[in-house]
Amino acid sequence: MLLVLKFAGLCLCLGLCRGLQFNDVDEEAPSAAQTSKYGSLWPLPQEVNIAETSFKLSSSTFRIVDSKQSSAGPSCNILQNAYRKYFEYMFGVARKQEFGKNGRPGLSELTELQVWVTSVDSECDGYPSITSDESYELAVDQPFALLVAPKVWGALRGLETFSQLVYEDEFGAKNINATKIKDFPRFAHRGILLDTSRHYLPVKAILTTLETMAMNKYNVFHWHIVDDPSFPYLSRTFPNLSQKGAYHPYTHVYTPADVKMVIEFARLRGIRVIPEFDTPGHTQSWGKGQANLLTPCYSGSKPSGSFGPVNPILNTTYDFMTQFFKEISSVFPDAYVHLGGDEVDFTCWRSNPDIQKFMEDHGFGHDYSKLESFYIQRLLDIVTSTKKGYMIWQEVFDNGVKLKPDTVVHVWIGGGSNEELSKVTASGYTTILSAPWYLDYISYGQDWQKYYKVEPFNGSCLHLNTTKTCFCRTEQQKKLVIGGEACMWGEYVDATNLTPRLWPRASAVAERLWSHQNVTDINDAYSRLSAHRCRLVERGIPAEPLFSSYCPREYKAV
C-alpha cells in the first residue's frame, strides 16, 4: 500500500469542509480529534496520492462521460444510472447557474470525468459474481479526470470514490484536489445479512440498505428471507408457503416482482443477492403452508401437535425440496444460494418413533447429527443438480458433511476467536467470517471500534487436544478466506430502527473488508468515518452519530 501525501496543508480544508467538527471538551472524548489527511474517504483506497492543487466543479459545466475508448457506452444502464446518481450526490439540488453558462472554464476548473471501461466485455449486462473485477484507477487532473476500470464493477467503485473526493469550500463552492488513486478490494465477498422473517422489511427498506451498501463498497446482500417466525417469500410453485406462513399474505410478502426489483437494484450497484433458505431447522413457518414437511413431535406415544425440523425420512420432503430449489435457482441469478443448516434442535426428532426406527435402520445409533448430515447431503445434491453453488453455516462443515470443493463455509460461532477459519481453510474450503460482526447486538458507546479492530488473519492457530497439530494459516489458507458479512438479525429490528442501527457500524466492517490490512489507525478512522457518516446523512440516510459532534446538514426527515 502506497500512501503519499505531498502537501499536508490542504488536509485541514478537506476535513473541515466535509463536516467533522469534533467537540474536544466533552469529558468522554476519544483520542481522535484531528482531521484525517485522507479527508472523508471511506473505505480507504489501497493507494492514495492527493496533491495540493485544487479544481472547482460547476454543476452547470461538469459532466461525467464515457471515454471514447470505453467498452461501456450510452447503452450501459449501470453506468448511465450511476452517472446521474453521483452527479446528484455531488451537487445536491444545485440550480443551473445561468450566468456561467457561456463562459469558458477557468484554468482551475475541472469540467469532465471520463469513465473508461477497458475490457472488451464491460460486463454491463451481466451480474456481479465472486470473481468480478472491482479494481479501478482514478486520476483527477486537468484537462479532465479519468477513471479507468477493466469492468463496470470497478467503474462503480471509482465513481463512489470520486464523489467522496469532492468537498465544499467555505463559500459552498465544490472543489476537488488533484489526486491519483489505485484501488481494489482486499476481500472479494463483502456482505450484509438482513433478516426479513423475524420482522418483515418493506422493499423500500431493503433498497435503502442496498443504496447505502454501495456507498460503502459492499457487494453482497445476503437475504435471510425466511425463518421460523414468517415466510414472506412468495413462491410461484408453492404459493401456500407465504399464503399461510407470512405474517400477512398480501401486506407482508415479497412478490416475484419485488424480488426482481431488489435483484436489479442491487445489480445496478454491483451487489450480488444471495438468498438463504435455511433448513432443516428454522423452518416453523414452512410447515404452515406445506403439509408433512416438518417432523411431528411426540409427547410419549402420541403426536403432541407441535412440529420440529424438516422431516428427513420422507421421500416427499426431497421431492418438495427439488421443486422448490429448482424455482429458487431460476429466480435468483447468483451462482450461490445459502442453505443455512445451523442450530438444528434434535429434541423433536428424538421424540418421534418413525425417526427412531429410521435411525436404527440406517445404523445412526443415537447420533442425530448423522441424521442431520443425511438430510443435508441429499439437499446439497439437489441444489447441485440446479447448477448452483452453495454457502452453508459452519455446523454443516463441523458435522463432516461431504461438501463440493467450491462450497463457502460461513463462520458465525465464537465471536472474536477465529479458530474455525483455520479449521475450515485447512480442509481446503473457502470461508467467510461473521462471528465478530453480529451488529444486531448493541451496547453503549463506540462499538464500531470493536468491529473495526477485527483482523480475520489474527489468532489463527489452533492446537487440537488430541494431536497437538497447529492449524496456523498458510498463505494458501489465507487465500481461502474470501471475506465476511455483517449480520443484522431481526429479533429487535424492523424498518423503524434498521438504518441507524446498521450505519455507520457496518461501515466499520466495510473498511476492514475493503482496505489494506495495514489500515488500522483508529484515530484516523474516527475522523474519516465521522465525515463519511455526515455524508450518508446528507444523502438522506439516517446513519447514527459516533459521538458528540455535528453535521453541517443534519438529518431532517425525522
Next chain:
Amino acid sequence: MLLVLKFAGLCLCLGLCRGLQFNDVDEEAPSAAQTSKYGSLWPLPQEVNIAETSFKLSSSTFRIVDSKQSSAGPSCNILQNAYRKYFEYMFGVARKQEFGKNGRPGLSELTELQVWVTSVDSECDGYPSITSDESYELAVDQPFALLVAPKVWGALRGLETFSQLVYEDEFGAKNINATKIKDFPRFAHRGILLDTSRHYLPVKAILTTLETMAMNKYNVFHWHIVDDPSFPYLSRTFPNLSQKGAYHPYTHVYTPADVKMVIEFARLRGIRVIPEFDTPGHTQSWGKGQANLLTPCYSGSKPSGSFGPVNPILNTTYDFMTQFFKEISSVFPDAYVHLGGDEVDFTCWRSNPDIQKFMEDHGFGHDYSKLESFYIQRLLDIVTSTKKGYMIWQEVFDNGVKLKPDTVVHVWIGGGSNEELSKVTASGYTTILSAPWYLDYISYGQDWQKYYKVEPFNGSCLHLNTTKTCFCRTEQQKKLVIGGEACMWGEYVDATNLTPRLWPRASAVAERLWSHQNVTDINDAYSRLSAHRCRLVERGIPAEPLFSSYCPREYKAV
C-alpha cells in the same frame, strides 16, 4: 384500582384488531404471547370497565364536540386542535363515504363524543403546571360517549384514551366497545429529558418527541438545552453565547421563535417545558461567547489557556447570571427552571491562585464543595428574585446548599437504588427520579422490562453507618416523590436515531409514572405495549419493535 371486565370474549378481537400478532415459535420468545383484556390501552387507566357491546364509528358521521355545559368552547384552541388530531388518528386518511351521508345512524353506531370541561376556568388559555388537574372520566355508550374533565388537561388525556379504545374489525370498520373509565395520574411530574447540546436536534425532532409524549401521557419536556459541547440557545441579551458557542451560529441554534413554537406546541398537548441551564460545571460552550465567565486554569504559576467551571469569585459572574436568568424567566413560562449543579470538577479551581486566595479569605479551607455551594447559593437567590422555582441535580442537595422549600431535587445517581429518595424526602424536599431511566444506555434485548419494573417506592430504607437511623419512607415522604423523568443524553443520539431509541422504551416509564402501583403484570404489559407500539408506527412514529412480530401497517417512511 378497579379492573372489571364483564365479558372476556371481546378481548380477543380487541387485541387481534389492534395489531399484535406474536410469534410464538421463536426460541427466545418471552412468556407474553396472549392478548391483554385491556386491548392496547397504554398507559393503563386507573379504572377500566369494558363491556361486550360494541359500536361502529363512521368517519362521515362521527364527531367530537364540546358538550353544551362545557366551559371550553369553540375558542379553546387546545381542544379544537386535539379534536382534529384525534379524528385523524382514529380514521387515518379515510375518504368521506358519500353513500352513508344521509342515512340514519344504525342502532349500533356511535356518532358523538361529547367533551365536557366542568370547571368554570377550563385553563384553556393557560400553561400546564405541577398542580394541573389531569383527571378525567370517560363513558362510551349510546346515544353518545361522554368525556368529563375538570380542566382541559384531563380532556386531552381522555381524548388519547378514547382514541386507544377504537379498533378495526376484520373488515376494516372502526369499532369501540361500551366502556367506563375513571383515570388520573399516579405522579404529577412525568418527563422526558432531551439533550440538545451534545448533538443539535432540529426543531422538528423536538416536536415529534412532544407529539409522541402526548400519546404516552407524558407532561414535562425537560430541555437540557446547553452543555459543554455547544450552546444552541439564542439569547437576546447575550447573542454571542450562541454566535460563538453553538456548533453553527445559524443552522444549529434555537431562535426565540423556535423556542416559542416548542413551548406552544407543548402547551397544546398539556406538556410543560422546563429548560435546564446547568452551571457551574458543564459550561465550556458558555465561555466562548462570554469573556471572564469561566475560571482560568493554571499550569504551575501561569494560566494554561484552558478554562474550568464558572468563576465563582467575580462579581461580574453574578451580574451576568442576573441578566441571563431574567431573560430565561420571561422566555419560559413554566414556574420552574432547572439549574443543574451536577458533576463539578474541582481540578481547575484548585489550580487557580485567585480562587485559592478566595477560599482562604472565606475560611473554606480546601473544601471546594463549599465554594461550589457558595456559588449555587447566590445563583438560587438570583433565580428566586425572578419569581421562579428551581429544580437541581442531587449533588446540590447532597452538598448541603440551603434550598427553598419548593425545590425539586432530581435524583440521577445510583441506578436502581432509591436511597437518595429517602434522604431527600426525609429532609422535606420534593423529588423526581431519573437514576434507573437513563435511556441513552442501551443493551441487547428487551430492556424495556427493566425500566418497567422500577418501583419508586421500593428499597426505600437506608441504614446510615454512623447512627443506624432508618430513613424508611413515611406516607408523608412518599407524597414528596412527585414523579420521574426518562433521560436521553446526547453523546450517541441525534435526529437520525432519537425516535426509535426513545420509543417504546420511554413508554415503559410512562406507564410506571401514570398507572396504579399495582399494574405490574409483565405479560399483560408486553401485549398492550406491542399493540401500542404498532399504533405509534401507524401514527408515523418510528418506534422500534419489542421482539419478533409484525404490525398490520409497517413503518413506511424509511
